[in-house]
Amino acid sequence: MTGSRAKLFAESANLSIAVCNREAMDDDELITRLAGGDDTALRELFARHAPMLAARLLRVLPASDVEDVLQETFLAVWKGAGSYRPEGKAGAWLWGIARRQAALLLRRRGPATAPLPDLQALGDVAQDEMLRTFNMGIGLIAVVPADRFKRCKSMLDRAGEKSHVIGRIIKGDRKVVYV
Secondary structure (H helix, E strand, C coil): CCHHHHHHHHHHCCCCHHHHHCCCCCHHHHHHHHHCCCHHHHHHHHHHHHHHHHHHHCCCCCHHHHHHHHHHHHHHHHHHHHHCCCCCCHHHHHHHHHHHHHHHHHHHHCCCCCCHHHHHHHHCCCHHHHHHHCHHHCCCCCCCCHHHHHHHHHHHHHCCCCCCCCCCCCCCCCCCCCC
16 A cells, blocks of 8 residues: 555544554454553454354344443443453454443343333223233243253243243244144
């Protein structure tokens, strides 16, 4: 890259020429520099890992919470960089911090409340109509592939939710059979 193109690139990426010309460091080196107070190392770690962390957080959090958890994650990374031990992959360390931050957010928020009693009261809906409308009183139904059932059940149990198996989906001749 010519000098003027490098400068243009650096300015568009909000970086100094010195940062652009630096050799790429591995994650362990970045965390070591971060522990020494280098905020450019934090920006580089964020650029490398935030997309992956956000994608994984979206599996367990509403999209509206992911940005907040990412901010809390990288604040914890900044504060905890001095205790990092390069025994595994830095990405796994970062994911562990992100998971804990997500859990803290969910714990602070408390258990989700079911909206059905509120809907019934607001709409002045009779009990039998509520049962007919909302899965005959069953509540939320989750259809889960057999290989993920135990994990899903475990997550519901940890969240303090009651759960019951009400059936199985099996391949058949496309007829519905109520048992």
